[in-house]
Amino acid sequence: MTASAIALVAGLAACAHTPPGAEPVEAPLAYYWQSAEGHLRLLAAARPVNDWLVEEGAPAQLKAQLRLAQRLREFASQALALPDNASYTRYADLRRSAALWNLVAAPPLSLQLRTWCHPVTGCVGYQGWFDEARAGEAAARLAGRGLDVAVYPVPAYSTLGWSNWLGGDPLLNTFVQGGEIELARLIFHELAHQLFYVKDDTAFNESFATAVERLGLARWLAGSADERLRQAYHEAERRRQAFRALKRETRERLADVYAQTGLSDSERLGRKAQVLADLRGAYRQLRAGWGLDPARVFPADRWVEEANNASLAAEGAYDQWVPAFEALFAREVGGGTDWRPFYAAVRRLADLPVPARRDALEALLRTGSR
16 A cells, blocks of 8 residues: 655655545644654654564564565566565564554545545545544544545555655564465565556555455465465455445445436435445344454454445445456466566556556456456
């Protein structure tokens, strides 16, 4: 995930013009100051991985995870043709549970995310806060204006390579202690953001990075001798895809409700409430078949209980074009090992005007569905 925090890190101020449908940045200097201060504190806390590996007091489990991260980093550049730079060669313990917290918002009868505009990143469908309480305060202000809002923790974000001169994006305690599969997902995803970033198109950026994450993880696991790891991945992926399908169905049902202009707003709000109730009921049935420790699924439980337009739309940005990018990968790479033709094709998509880009992605979606 990219972060709007990088705008001030680049030494820039808020956009003077806020396009229609975009949220103005409230108290822009204060917002950008917390962004810059939070990011610079994160960088200052980072030390080279090799320093941690030779430190006697560092936990053995941490050292093992840092070594794994370096293997994943090397694999990413050599096998996946992802950027080979300073990122993920340092580690920082932030002594908190998330790198930052993202705020998302949407109208009560729309799945269109509100956006915030910045001079470097363009308009994005989220606002990053390094303090959870301040994110909650900003969310409360938007909720007071009648918007659906959600705040969620972000374990890592990408500065798109702009902070490599400061040591690059570091490994963080917020994600490095996860399992091998999740660590690989995150490193591949964030490095993919350093390859391509298209202004004003969150769905393109996040779907591309998610596709690289999934395709890269499949290649990593294909070279692993750990059959139990591969089996764990397939089981987790089955659950993940079933949950994504449920959320996608919910978004489609809500979009249909909101498109029914013959209904009054109160009628559409009533149908919205029923769709969300159906989501909770279907999720309970799905969850019952997983047989997992309740502690493992608590984040998903909470997400479903609090689901609204904002959280559903934010999830959609990560999934919308993933099948299209996977179809493009199959066309350009197939069973080969050279990913560069795929990235060249993505670059051509990124360079298209927005309507043509969306038409091309829609055509790829149809290709992937056959």
